[in-house]
Amino acid sequence: MKGFGVRYVDEFRDPEKARNLLKEITGLSARLQSGKARPLQIMEVCGGHTHAIFRYGIETMLPDEIELVHGPGCPVCVLPMGRVDDCVTLTEIPGLIFTTFGDAMRVPGSKKSLLQARSEGADVRMVYSPLDSLRIAQENPDREVVFFALGFETTMPSTAMTVLRAEAEGITNFSLFCNHITIIPTVKAILDSPELELDGFLGPGHVSMVIGNAPYDFIAGQYRKPIVVAGFEPLDILHALWMVLKQLDEGRSEVENQYARVVPKDGNPVALDAIGKVFELREFFEWRGLGSIDHSGVRMRRPYEKYDAETKFAIRSTRIADPKSCQCGEVLKGVIKPWECKVFGTACTPETPLGALMVSSEGACAAYYQFGDVEKIHARRAEVKAVEPMMARTRS
Ligand code: SF4
Numbered sequence: 001m002k003g004f005g006v007r008y009v010d011e012f013r014d015p016e017k018a019r020n021l022l023k024e025i026t027g028l029s030a031r032l033q034s035g036k037a038r039p040l041q042i043m044e045v046c047g048g049h050t051h052a053i054f055r056y057g058i059e060t061m062l063p064d065e066i067e068l069v070h071g072p073g074c075p076v077c078v079l080p081m082g083r084v085d086d087c088v089t090l091t092e093i094p095g096l097i098f099t100t101f102g103d104a105m106r107v108p109g110s111k112k113s114l115l116q117a118r119s120e121g122a123d124v125r126m127v128y129s130p131l132d133s134l135r136i137a138q139e140n141p142d143r144e145v146v147f148f149a150l151g152f153e154t155t156m157p158s159t160a161m162t163v164l165r166a167e168a169e170g171i172t173n174f175s176l177f178c179n180h181i182t183i184i185p186t187v188k189a190i191l192d193s194p195e196l197e198l199d200g201f202l203g204p205g206h207v208s209m210v211i212g213n214a215p216y217d218f219i220a221g222q223y224r225k226p227i228v229v230a231g232f233e234p235l236d237i238l239h240a241l242w243m244v245l246k247q248l249d250e251g252r253s254e255v256e257n258q259y260a261r262v263v264p265k266d267g268n269p270v271a272l273d274a275i276g277k278v279f280e281l282r283e284f285f286e287w288r289g290l291g292s293i294d295h296s297g298v299r300m301r302r303p304y305e306k307y308d309a310e311t312k313f314a315i316r317s318t319r320i321a322d323p324k325s326c327q328c329g330e331v332l333k334g335v336i337k338p339w340e341c342k343v344f345g346t347a348c349t350p351e352t353p354l355g356a357l358m359v360s361s362e363g364a365c366a367a368y369y370q371f372g373d374v375e376k377i378h379a380r381r382a383e384v385k386a387v388e389p390m391m392a393r394t395r396s
Pocket of ligand 1: 325326327328329331338341342343344345348349353354355356357358359365
């Protein structure tokens with residue numbers, strides 16, 4: 001099965017090869033799960049994998065013996081409400097231009113999203129990279145420009161390099177509202193969570209391009225769980241799942257790299273160098289639905305503090321609890337499936353998201369809403385509709 005012979009994108013979607021992999025997966029999982037009370041639980045850490053799994057219907061093809069748990073690897077989805085409120089506070093500073101990636105515009109804050117702030121007159125602009133934001137700062141020297149920096153190690157290098165360029169070019173009206181997060185402490189927190197009993201992991205492809213494979217050694221060594229770094233095409237995901245099962249079947253727990261065509265063993269030294277120069281770990285960082293996780297976020301190092309919007313504009317981290325009806329945390333930890341949330345598809349839809357998992361296309365709820373089992377979605381809606389009049393009677 002090793003090197004299953006694909007070179008072009010079409011070949012990564014070859015139905016015949018997918019059928020062969022599924023046959024192997026079915027055989028292995030039946031043997032591994034035999035007699036156990038629960039299915040094998042494998043977490044895909046990365047939001048890009050979650051999207052691909054729903055988009056290509058991979059979950060529905062898998063045997064009942066395997067359950068995929070959708071992890072916290074969508075940075076927009078884990079952004080806490082308080083940080084969105086802090087963004088809105090920044091947009092209210094007279095003359096300030098706030099720049100952000102498009103998918104962060106709709107994340108709900110406790111009062112409004114950035115999109116709503118813009119509709120009320122704030123100067124919020126969508127950009128495709130931090131360099132776009134730096135260019136806006138150069139074009140508007142008499143105004144402060146803030147870039148909403150968020151994402152895992154995948155996007156951290158471009159932000160770090162933008163700060164280095166701002167310094168090299170002597171640009172002083174540019175700063176970051178830094179919400180970058182790091183994946184390793186989060187996976188550790190998940191492994192320590194008593195609510196989850198995971199059997200293995202699909203490792204994040206994009207983050208691993210930057211950090212390499214070595215940071216995952218503790219998962220295989222200390223926690224004795226297999227992890228396979230995976231690509232994003234359907235055959236990549238099926239192949240990586242097969243590799244996880246093969247490890248379980250042979251009693252191994254190792255870090256393997258299915259995505260070796262893109263992910264170098266030691267990551268990207270230039271990107272790691274830029275990250276190391278500009279950022280240092282925060283003591284703790286708040287995650288939506290997961291609470292505070294030690295050393296899971298980064299902040300600017302002292303020499304670059306002048307580019308830190310939090311310091312420059314004295315922003316104090318606001319802490320706001322999620323709405324009671326929102327079950328994002330339980331979905332993020334894999335305790336419930338997206339469609340089991342009380343407001344899925346009713347009060348919470350991609351058009352009117354209550355929780356952040358419904359905003360980004362990498363969020364499990366948005367992916368499930370777009371590509372998931374339509375019957376389950378309709379059944380859930382009917383169930384909620386039937387209960388609503390009773391609830392109303394109880395309230396009155
Ligand atoms: S349906 Fe909405 S509120 Fe419920 S878990 Fe998903 S995003 Fe969160």
